Amino acid sequence: MNIKGVLTVFNKEIKDLFRDRKTLVVGILIPFLIFPLIFGLMGRGIESSTKKVEENLKIGVVDKGNSSLSKFLKSQQKVTVIDSQDIQKDVKDGKVYVGLIIPENFDNMVNENKQVDLKMVMDDSSQSSMMAQGSLGAMIEAYSKEVVKSRLTSRGIDPIILTPFTTSIETVSKEQGGFTKFMMSLMLPLMLLMYAVSGPLAAAIDLGAGEKERGTLEPLLTTQTSRMNLLFGKFFAITVMGVIGVISSIAGLMISMKISPGVFGGKGGLSFPIPALVIMGILTILLTMVFGALELSISIYARSFKEAQTYLTPFTFIGMAAAYGTYAMEIKNVSLFLFNIPLVNASLVMKELINGLFNPVHIAITFVWIFVYAAAAIAFARYMFSRERVIFRT
Structure with missing residues (x-):
């Protein structure tokens, strides 16, 4: 392998890839835009639903006894109480966000120190209804405490007897954006793994099966440069396109965090240590x-662009499976064995780093295995590229 020859092939291939609009759109533009679009729309939806419920909480009430609870709800700010004739229908149709059925003898039962059964009606398919149900539950809880306080006071008992102790919460981490960090530990490994797999895909198909289909591979093989120079030139071009795709995706995610902070749990920024x-x-x-070498090998084996797509499409599910497999794992108590499983180890190390955990053993094991995978993938690509039966398979 000659470095000058590899660079010549690399320059030629990278220029061809950047001239191809399809590669630029799939490899750079879509990764950059997909997250701002998804989370922008999601953030707007959440913000709209939250604002709508908070500014005017519409509660449908069935209360034939005109109870004190109904009056209490009407006295609350930004709450609209609507007398309902068919509470289930009103909630289902969205006329009210949540319904409350109050027994006719509510006040008598409260005065007689009896337990009263209230019924809330909600639509679990509606985000607004679920939010309203939480708000209504908090109001009823507040009213309930007032009733209990009144009962105790009338008997000469200090209401503080019901709260013998109070608790305060102190977090171990002093950093801001704890929930944001949690969200990122779920999303970032998934995103990086998926784009490590899918980022080189379009370029690999184009530089392998695409060249076969266009009839430009044979002329390349007749040039003075060796077959290994061609292989590594294509391989590095594919890797560069894959890395650009990953960077575009991360940039899109960072923009998403700025424009839709509510989706990520708040407005606090999130920064990672340089290491x-x-x-x-x-x-x-x-x-x-690793995946660039594997995808180039399979692309060279394929007879056509379409056949290469068929072979390589399942690769995207591999990254997803590894990332989703680590979703529910408690990162502080992970078995050492898992760091020997391909892709799972990378996902776990990323989750550790996002949470501020630096475990040299886990990092070392993961890097050793990834170097093994990379060497094996490049060796496989070299083997495939050296076989006449594979290159000229039509």
């Missing part, structure tokens, strides 16, 4: 190289 960013970056590049 964590470096390690995650190297992991992603190495994984992109």
Whole structure:
């Protein structure tokens, strides 16, 4: 392998890829825009629903006894109480967000110190209804405490007897954006793994099966440069396109966090230590190289662009499976064995780094295995590229 020859092929392939609008759209533009679009729409939806319920909580009430609870609800700010004739229908049709059925003898039962059964009616298919149900439940709880306080006071008992102790919460982490960090630990490994797999895909198909289909592979093989120079030139071009796709995706996610902070749990920013960013970056590049080599090998084997797509499409599910498999794992108590499983180990290390955990053993094991995968993938690509039966398979 000659470095100058590899660079010549690399320059040629990378220029061709950047001239191809389809590659630019699939590899760069879509990863950059997809997250702002998804989370922008999601954030607007959540913000709209929240604002609508908070500014005017519409409660349908069935209360034939004109109870004190009904009067209490009407006295609350930003609450509209509507007398309902068919509470289930009103909730289902969205006329009210949540319904409350109050027994006719409510006040008598309260005065006689009896327990009263209230019934709330909600629509679990409506986000507004679920939010309203929580708000109504909090109001009823507040009214209930007032009733209990009144009962105790009338008997000469200090209401504080019901709260013998109070608790305060102190978090171990002093950093802001705890929920944001949790969300990122779920999303970032999934995103990085998926784009490490899918980022090189379009370029690999184009530089392998695409060249076969266009009839431009044979002329390349007749040039003075060796077959290994061609392989590594294509391989590095594919890796670069994959890494650009990952960077575009991360940039899109960061923009999403700015324009839709509510989706990520608040307005607090999230920053990572430089070593964590470096390690995650190297992991992603190495994984992109692994999948770039595998995808180029299969693309060279395929007879046509369409056949290569058929073979390579299932690859995207591999990254998803590994990331989703680690979703529910408690990162502080992970078995060492899991760091020997391909892709799962990378996902777990990323989750550790996002949560501020630096475990040298876990990082070392993961890097050793990824270097093994990369070496094996490149060796496989070299083997496939050296076989005449594969290159000229039509």
